[in-house]
Amino acid sequence: MSLKNLFTDWSRYRKGIEEGGFHDYEHMWGMAVDLNKCIGCNACAVACYAENNLAVVGEQKFYDGQAMHWMRIERYWDEPDLGEDRVQEFNHHGASFIPFMCQNCNAATCEPVCPVAATYHTPDGLNAQVYNRCIGSRYCSNNCPYRLRFFNFFSYYESSWPEPLHMQLNPDLTVRDKGVMEKCTFCVQRIRAAKDKARRENRKVRDGEFLPACAQTCPTGAIVFGDLLTLHTPGGGVGETEVANLWRAHQVELGKTKQTKQNPELRGYRVFEKLNTEPCVMYLERVREV
């Protein structure tokens, strides 16, 4: 069975541009992040730390690039070689920032390089990481264009939650040990709970029934999470979700390496979509005063 799983089932749910980037199963979880609404407060990152048992690595290891922030606010400062006037202008505007989490690509570049198939695509459109199977080769991290995979170089859990802080650990997740790669899961434990509940009540998962920790915490509601599967139906599917509405409104389409929209008012884009990774996260560009 395991060989069958490896060779056939494993790549069953990878959908790149050649297949329209679409997924033909129950769900396709995706996000829309409005950078106009994002105030860069880092609440999402903190919520992620609390929800997903993320290890706190300490200052030095943070500088060494070992921080375990599945969700992070990336900052970009102006280029120093812009010339005097432009630097002024950029300083005036401040840093530009973007909340960045695993893009859960439909044709993820991390998946095919794993030597032990520890990372694979689930029927839910998620890019999964199976910690027990991971041997820590770090190929996936090297192959991720977004740098959103985090490796446990040490047994961080030993010092991360001194008593009584270990009581805050989320029992729905494991605490990862040394030598294991980890990444954002779109809070799969919440997805799982919501699906269990829906099944119990004999219905489908409703839009907005649950949110990942980051979206739940965002004070400005910049992160919208939901099922993208209705994008499949041209002209709007039945029971279209909020996130699918946003994608449609900004004419961001799956299965494309470059969006063809003409209207400059539409702000939607996906990060590095030219790489044909088919990310499931859409960002809405920040509007700035010129």
Place this chain on the structure above:
Amino acid sequence: MSIPASLGGWVLALILGLFLGGAPSWAAKVPNAVPPDETYSGEYVEQPIEFPHDTHAAVNEINCLYCHTYARRSSVAGIPPTSKCMGCHSVIATDKPRIKKLTEYWEKRQPPPWKKVHDVPDFVHFTHEKHLQRFVFENEGMQVEDVAEVCAFCHGDVKSMTVAVKVRPLTMGFCRRCHEANEGPFDCWKCHK
């Protein structure tokens, strides 16, 4: 006319039952299921009170779900609160040493510190609820009275034990083989967390 026929049936059944030996297997089969057959000899776990599952489940024929009531709606089957024990044992068999011990716990307002026997690792997401849905409540032709047969898939024949002992390996291979035989989900993230 029909009385001798049914009598004959009973006699035949009795003979068959005696011949096959042990539990009446014809009555308790779970439809639409392939039960796992691997075995494991777990260690005897010392419990605060040597709870006799055989007296409760076999002699008195109490349904598993009467005490392990969360199994049908939660991920864990649950150990009943001491009040549930006392519901019967404030009047039944109050002179037995085990019940006296139980009453002591009850009067001290402390639950007996039961030890876990069937423990899956922390990285496994297992729900009793889903398995009972599949094999009992959504299983056509299945009687809830026979739920012990479904429990026996993983917990063995508890009716013949006093304190529950682990008799199935409960390893990933065990789970996978059963999922394959019964067409359970394949996805890693269904169970791994």
